[in-house]
Amino acid sequence: MHLYIKNMVCNRCILVVKQELEKLNIESRTVSLGEVETENELPKETVEQLAHNLASLGFELLDNSKQQLIEKIKNIVINQVHHSEEASNHNFSEVLSNALHKDYSYLSSLFSEVEGVTIEKYIINQKIEKVKELIIYDELSLSEIAYKLNYSSVAHLSNQFKKVTGLTPSHFKKVGEQKRKPLDKV
Known part of the structure; x- marks a missing residue:
């Protein structure tokens, strides 16, 4: 079962x-x-x-089968962003479609309908939480973090980080831990 x-x-x-x-x-x-x-x-x-x-x-x-599919999407994203050690060059659309054997446009519209946010936005939010974690650990440079999370550049990561959090990565590093969210709240 x-x-x-x-x-x-x-x-x-x-x-x-x-x-x-x-x-x-x-x-x-x-x-x-x-x-x-x-x-x-x-x-x-x-x-x-x-x-x-x-x-x-x-x-x-x-x-509910739709809720189960949404949860599978979330778990795949979380695994890819938070638990995968190597940088992935695959598009999330390919990863999700292949893993769930469904057309990405169906997955995307279902996710948006049920969650009220796009898969892309959910992925960005997960990646930003991972960036926060890595910044706080202070073991990797911003350039290494950008590579690890498959950003095209440090500038792209910084712009996305600021858009989501309202802070630059360097300012976040100063204010630190109190700005992180549990993954199930992202």
């Missing part, structure tokens, strides 16, 4: 969901961002209890 869970954005989320599954004695094959595959079909009561437990932790069990 496949279960789809909204707001899973990191490895700690996976750990928390695994713990909730164990509490309810639910055997899982896999637990990944936004998705759980169980060994067996679950009784309705168990699914409802899991949904309740997850909701108390800030997660949401999805039952």
Whole structure:
């Protein structure tokens, strides 16, 4: 049985969901961002209890296929931006279409309809959050950050950063941590 869970954005989320599954004695094959595959079909009561437990932790069990597809899109973007070590030269439109076996124009219009923001804007917001994280860590130069996140130039990154945050990257570095957002709030 496949279960789809909204707001899973990191490895700690996976750990928390695994713990909730164990509490309810639910055997899982896999637990990944936004998705759980169980060994067996679950009784309705168990699914409802899991949904309740997850909701108390800030997660949401999805039952609508459109919502599940939106969550898959978000998880692919988050994986590409936040958890991929190498710079990707692929367009997100190609990555999403190939991974979900759907036409990008369909994915884009569905995402905009349900989320009220375009996929492109969502990707930009995720990339800016990653830039904030990397600036705060202070391990990479702005040029290295631009390369890592597949920006065409430091100027492009800086312009986009200022457009989204209202701050230049150097000013953000001074004000720091209080301006970052949790990934599920982006």
